[in-house]
Amino acid sequence: MMLLAWILGPFCCGFVNPAAAAPTAGRDASTFVIDSQPLHDALQAYSRASGRSVLYDAGQVAHLRSTAIDGSLDPDAALTALLQGTGMQARFASTGAFVIVPVEPPTSTEARGRDGAALHAAFYGRVQRVATSILCADAGLSIGRYRLAISAYVSGSGELRRVKAAAQGHAELEPRIEASLEGARLEIEPPPALDQPIVLLVTQQAGRLKACAS
Known part of the structure; x- marks a missing residue:
């Protein structure tokens, strides 16, 4: 049984852990x-x-200001109002977590077409396999026992660069995770029109990925 869930997409990460918040x-x-x-x-x-939880690229929001909100709103509407006029939008990665990314031109996704979507799916699958193999090789990382977000850029030759990790409750592991994945070779070139950086979201589970057990 797979204990580790990956979600990949064109997102970067800054991680906010609202530990003291009332959900x-x-x-x-x-x-x-x-x-x-x-x-x-x-x-x-x-x-x-x-x-x-919030995932975003701190560099992308560094010079932006939010719109003030004051009133009774559902969380989705409140976030939409907060981002109004910033050029950023929210994409929900899972229940209770979302990512903030620039607003895309309406045609950017459509332009990829069916063949482009297949190339992207194959590429993301390769990223998942490579990252899983590397992270599972280090038992000290305890992958799958905490929430983890990883962002990275992919070079033209298919290497992970500028890797950033956000490990919920385990900040001490972040440099180790980043060092493990930095420069990792995917042995596949990124597809055309790949939105970067990409992000991998790892959900917290009761144990580790089956592939990590050996």
Whole structure:
């Protein structure tokens, strides 16, 4: 049984762990009061208020300001309002977690077509296999026992570069994870029009991936 779930996509990560937050149940309306401020700070405030984890590229939001929100809103509507006018949008990666990425031109995904989608699927599958193999080889990383987000750029020759990791509750492991994956060779070139950076989200499970057991 596979204990580790990967979600791959064109996202980068800054990780906010709202440990002290009271999670918002479902999509029920709650009162959100968040002033207009640097978007980085606003996202952290939203994360604490909603109980949701946030993935984003700190560099992409560094010079952006949020829109103020004040009222009774469901969490999705509150986030949409917060991002209004920033040129960024939210994509939900899983229950209770979302990623912030630039708004894409409407035709960017459509232009890939069916063949392009197949190339991307094959590429992401290769990334998953390579990353799993590398991380599982280090038993000290305890992969699958905590929430993990990894972002990376892919060079033209198919190597992982500028790897960043966010390990929930295990920040001490992040440099080790980054060093393990930095320069990893995928033995496959990235497909055309690959949105970068890509991100791998690893969900917390009761044990480790079956492939890590040996």
